[in-house]
Amino acid sequence: KAGVTQTPRYLIKTRGQQVTLSCSPISGHRSVSWYQQTPGQGLQFLFEYFSETQRNKGNFPGRFSGRQFSNSRSEMNVSTLELGDSALYLCASSDEETQYFGPGTRLLVL
Amino acid sequence: SQKIEQNSEALNIQEGKTATLTCNYTNYSPAYLQWYRQDPGRGPVFLLLIRENEKEKRKERLKVTFDTTLKQSLFHITASQPADSATYLCAPDTGGFKTIFGAGTRLFVKA
Numbered sequence: 001k002a003g004v005t006q007t008p009r010y011l012i013k014t015r016g017q018q019v020t021l022s023c024s025p026i027s028g029h030r031s032v033s034w035y036q037q038t039p040g041q042g043l044q045f046l047f048e049y050f051s052e053t054q055r056n057k058g059n060f061p062g063r064f065s066g067r068q069f070s071n072s073r074s075e076m077n078v079s080t081l082e083l084g085d086s087a088l089y090l091c092a093s094s095d096e097e098t099q100y101f102g103p104g105t106r107l108l109v110l
Numbered sequence: 111s112q113k114i115e116q117n118s119e120a121l122n123i124q125e126g127k128t129a130t131l132t133c134n135y136t137n138y139s140p141a142y143l144q145w146y147r148q149d150p151g152r153g154p155v156f157l158l159l160i161r162e163n164e165k166e167k168r169k170e171r172l173k174v175t176f177d178t179t180l181k182q183s184l185f186h187i188t189a190s191q192p193a194d195s196a197t198y199l200c201a202p203d204t205g206g207f208k209t210i211f212g213a214g215t216r217l218f219v220k221a
Contacts, residue, residue, distance in 0.1 A: 004153075033209065042213040043154070043199065055207035090153050092209075098144065099201075099209050101153025 001027055004093050004102035012108045018079040021105045025072050025093030032074040033099065034066060037088045049074055081109045112138045114212040116200060122218045123190055131185040131215045133200030140202035143176055143183050148197045148214065157198075158185075190219045 005024045013019050025032050034046040045058040049068035066076040072093075078085055086109045092099035115134045123129050133143070142161045146154035160167045160176045160183065167174045173186040183202075187194050197214040204210055 031207075035211075043211040045208050045210060048207050050207070058208070088151070092153070094209075097142065097159060097203075098156045099146075099154070100156065104151075104153050106151075 004091060004100055006089075006091050006102035006105050008105060009103065010106050010108075012110060013081050014110050015081055015083060017081050018077060019081060019107060020075055020077045021089055021091075021107075023074045023076075023091030023093075023102060025074070025091075026100055029093035029095060029100070030072050031094040031096060032068055032072065033092045033094065034074070034076050035090045035092065036060075037090060037104075038086075043090070046076065078107075083109050085109050112136070112204060112210065114200065114202060114210060116198075116212040117215040118213065120216040120218060122220065125191060125219055125221050127190055129187040129190050129194070129217055129219070131198050131200075131217070133183040133185070133202070133212055135181050135202045138202070138204065139178065141205065143174075143200060143202045144209075145172075145174055145183075145185050146199045146201065146211070148199060154199055154211070187217075190217075192219050192221050195219050 007022045031050045033048040036044045047057040047066050052068045063079045068074045088104045090104045092101045113136045144159045145157045148154040158174045160174045171188045175184045197216045199214040200212045201209050
């Protein structure tokens with residue numbers, strides 16, 4: 001089976017812009033989670049989707065949003081980017097217990 | 111609130127020795143606990159899952175223990191190799207449709 005894919009792999013934006021990141025899960029997985037990883041904060045949970053429904057979310061401002069499509073592909077959006085949003089954004093698909101991560105999207109906000 | 115603690119300092123060991131990493135959790139009772147490996151700039155990779163009714167689990171050179179009384183898991187790498195150098199993350203089950211990871215322990219294995 002193909003693994004989790006994320007696009008784009010790298011992104012440079014400026015403050016105030018918005019960004020959309022995409023994630024394609026492993027075939028058959030209906031759960032997709034998103035994480036933000038920065039050097040000082042480790043892996044921080046953003047939200048989790050299952051069959052197009054958000055089941056849980058972390059402690060992030062409303063500028064961070066996501067959605068899941070009927071084919072389980074997921075997108076996350078960050079509006080009004082801030083410098084502190086620079087991070088590695090990781091998507092993971094799950095068979096309900098284990099998380100299988102994609103390679104991540106590295107976002108740099110200037 | 112739920113809390114996960116891993117050795118915050120890096121662990122440096124000599125090749126061939128056994129590395130032991132600790133994961134402590136508070137304020138919840140996970141049904142299972144997972145360990146992941148993460149290399150710089152890459153997503154974590156699943157290594158092992160141990161359930162609350164299992165005391166110990168092994169996979170090749172890896173061994174995990176789970177003590178629900180102490181609220182602790184130990185992760186051992188025997189006969190360590192330089193290729194084992196990475197950050198190791200523990201993730202106790204939260205039962206709430208989200209996986210929370212510890213901050214991780216960086217392991218350096220010197221040849």
